[in-house]
Amino acid sequence: MAAFLARRLAGALIVLLLVSLMSFALIWLVPGDPASAFLDASATPDQIQRLRTALGLDEPLPLQMAHWYGRILRGDLGESILLQRSVSAALIERLPATLSLAGTALLIATLGGVAAGIVAAVNHDKWADQATMSAALIGLSVPDFWLGLVLILVFAVSLGWLPTGGFVPFGESPLGWLRTIALPALTLGLVQLGFIARISRTAMLEVMRQDYVRTADAKGISKLEIVVRHCLPNAFIPIVTVIGIVAGALLGGAVVIEQVYSIPGVGRLIIGAIAARDFPVMQGGLLFLAVVYLTVNLTVDLIYALVDPRVRLT
C-alpha cells in the first residue's frame, strides 16, 4: 500500500514538474512580444518597455525560469496585467463558484450515469438498454454550451422558473445557490453522464459474466442484492477511473459553461484573460487547473486502493 502510494506520488511529481514547465513556456508561443500583444497599437515604445520589465521579459531565460519556479513554489502566480492584482488571489476568490459548479455536475453525472449504466446492463439487449444507450450517445454528442443556451431558453426565458444566469454563493443563500447552479450543473453534468453511463454499462456487463456472480446467484439471494453487493463493487475500478477523466473534462467544460451562465468563476477569469491577452492569468490559470486535475486523479488512485483489496498488495 505504501509502495503503491509512493510510486503514484513520484509519478505525479514528475508530471507536475512538466506541467509547470509547459505553463511557463506558453509565453514563448506568442508571435512577437507578449507586452506589445497586450497593449494596443497606440502604445508608446516606453509603455511597452515598462510592461516588459514588469513581466520580467528582459531577463535571460534561465533567470526567468528560476523566478517562475521560485514564485510558484510559494504559491505566487504573478500579477495580472489587466486586474492589477495577484493572480493567485483572483483564482482562489473565484474557485468556490467553479468548484460548486463542477462538483454538482460530477454528482449528477456519476449518480445518473452509473444508474443508467446498471439499468442498461441488467436489461442487456432489451429495449431499455437500447433506449438508455441511444440517449447516452446523444448526450455526449451535444455541444455543451449550446445545450446550456437551449436550457436557458426553455427554463429561464419561456417558463421563467429559474434565473438566466449569475451565481449566489451557498453560504449566502442555499436556495439561491440551488436556483443559480441547477441549470449550469445540469448542462455540464448531462454530457458526462452519457460518458459514464457507457463505461458503467460495459463494466457491469463484464462483471456480470464472472464466475463469482454465478456463485452469488447460486446462493439464491435477490437480483438486486447481486447487482448492488456483488457486481457493483467489482465494476468500481473502471468507473472510478472514468470519474477521474470526467473530472478533468468537467473543469474544462466549467470554463465554457461559466461563460454561458455568467458565473463569476475561474473560467470567466481565464476567458476574460484570453480576450485581453493577459498572459500571467492565462499561465497561472492553466497551471492551477492542471494542479486541481492532478490532485483529483491522485485521489482517484487512493480510492482504488481502498476499494480493491488486490491493488493494496501491488
Place this chain on the structure above:
Amino acid sequence: MATLEIDALEVRIGAAGLKVLEDVTLRVEPGEVLGIVGESGSGKSMLALAIMELLPGVARYAGGTLRWDGEDMIAAGPDAWRKRRGRDLAMIFQEPMTALNPVHRVGRQVEEVLVRRRGMSRDAARREAQALFQRVEIPRAAAMLDAYPHEMSGGMRQRVMIAMALATHARLLIADEPTTALDVTVQSQILGLLRDLRRDTGMSMLFITHDLGVIAEMADRVAVLYAGRVAETAPVREIFDSARHPYTRALLSAIPKTSGPRERLASIPGSVPALDAFPTGCRFAPRCAMRRDACDARAPRLRDATAGHAVACIEPFGYVSDEDGP
C-alpha cells in the same frame, strides 16, 4: 419420492436453437450420489446449470420437466427457483480461483448465506461460519474468515466454496468438476472431505466429472452423457463391471492401467461432434466400432436393460433389441 426428477429435458442455445441437451432423463434419490461422466462438449456442465436455473443468457429450456419434491420447476418459474437456490440446492464450481468475489472477505461471503438464507444474526453467522471453516478443515479458521480470495490457494478456496454450500443446509449439492483445477494431492483431500460431508449430512450429490476414477470413488450411480444425451445409466459397480453402451466401454478402456496421473479422456478416436453437426441418428455412431446402418436412422431412446440399468443403443451387449420396444 426422489429428490430430483428430470424427464426428457431439452435445452437449446442461440438463435439457431441448437440442442445442447436432448431427452435427458435422470433422478436423484435422497442421500444418493449420482455421478455424471462425459467428455468436454457432452453437455454435463450445461446440465448442472439447468438444474440450478443458472443457464447462460443464450440458453433456454425447450422441453421436458424438472421436478423438485414433485414441484415442476420450469413451470414454477425463476422466483420459485431462486427460493430453492441457497436453501435446497447448492453448487460448487470447477474454478475455485474465479468463483469467489474478489472484493469481499471470504468469511463474509459464507456469512451472506447464513444471514440472507437462514435468517441468522451477524454475530451468530460469524460463529457459524467459523465452525464451517473448521468443518471443511481450513487451518486457522478464525483468522482465515478475514482473508480475501486472492490470499488463498485454490484448494483453500474450494474449501470455502464447500463451506458456503454447507451453510445452505442444502439437500442436493451439485459439484461441477470440483477438483479438476486442483493438483493431485489437493484433489484427493477435497474428495475425501466431500465423502465425509455426505456421510455426515446425508445430502444428495450430483457429481460431474470427466474422470472415471473420481466416479469410482464418489458415486453410487452413474449417468454417462454423450453429445447432450444420456448414453447409459447404471449403479456404479455395474458400469465398471458390465457396461453395455459402446461409448461407456470405450471410456473404460481409455483409463490408463498404470497408476500414474490420470489422463483426460482423449484416447477414443475422434471427438464429440460440434453442436451444429450432430448426426441425425445415434450421436456416437460416427466414432462407434459397432456401427450399423440402422444407427443412422434415428437416435435410440434410453431403455432398461436390467432393473436400474438403462442403455441408449439399438444393440446393447447381451440385450436383444426389438427396435421399437414397449
Place this chain on the structure above:
Amino acid sequence: MTSASPVRDLGLRLLRNRSFAVGGGLIFAVLLIALTADWLAPFDPLRNAFRMRLQPPGAAHWFGTDHYGRDILSRVMYGTRISLLIGGLVVVVTGALGTVIGAVAGFYSRLDAPIMRLMDATMAFPSIVLAMIVSAVLGASVVNVVVALSIATIPHTARIVRASVLVAREHDYVEAARALGAGDLRILFRHVLINCLGPLIVRLTYVFAIAILAEATLSFVGAGPPPPAPSLGSIIAQGRDFMREAAWITIFPGLTILVCVLGLNLLGDGLRDVLDPRSRS
C-alpha cells in the same frame, strides 16, 4: 464458395453493423451538403439584407435570418464546411504525429518514459482550455486552431498507438523479420504499425467528433477562426443576443453540430465493434 477476401469480409461486417450504417449515412449527408454549399446554398452567407432582419423560418428562409438579414441555412451550410475542414485537418495532424510519437515511445524503450510523461503532462490540462489558450496566443486562424486542437488530441492517440506497438513488438514474426536483417523502420511500418491500424482508425473517428465539438466551442468563446467565416460556434454566439426574439439563430447551428458529432460517434462505435472489439470502453 471460395473464401471471400478479408477486405470484402470486413466491409460486409461493417455494413451489417447498425451504428456504422446510421452514422455513415448521417456523415455522408452532412458531407454532401457541405461540399455542395456553393451550388445548393440559397443565399450568400455573408450578404446583409437589413429589410429581412430576424425573419423566422419560412418558405424563403428555411432556418430564418439573423440580425443582419443573413440566411441562417446558407450560413450553417458554409459553417459545416469549416467545421469538417478543421476536423479533417486535426484528424490528419493527430493521426500522423500521434502515430509517430506513439510508435517511437513503444519501439524505443529508452524514449518511452520521457515521451509518455510529456503526454501525461499535456493531458493534465483541461484540453478545451489548453486549445483555447494556445489558439488565442498563436492568433486566431484556421491553421492555428488546427494546431491548438491537435495538441489536445495527440497525447491520447499516441498512448493508444504505443499500447498496440508494445503488444505487436512481442510477436515472433517481428523477431523473425529482425533475424532476416530488416531495419527498425521497415519492421515498424510493415509489421508493427499494421497492428495499430484498427484502434487508430477508431480513435481518429472519435478525434474527428471531438475536434468538431471543440472548434465550435472555441468559436463560441471567440478563440476560433476569425470572422467573417460563418463558423457554427460563432453563429451560435451571435444568436445568443437574440435568444428571446430569434431563437432559430441559435437552434439550427447547434442541431447541425449535434448531427455531425452524433454521426461520427456512431461511426466510431460501429468501427470499434468490427475493428477493435476488445477495447469496448
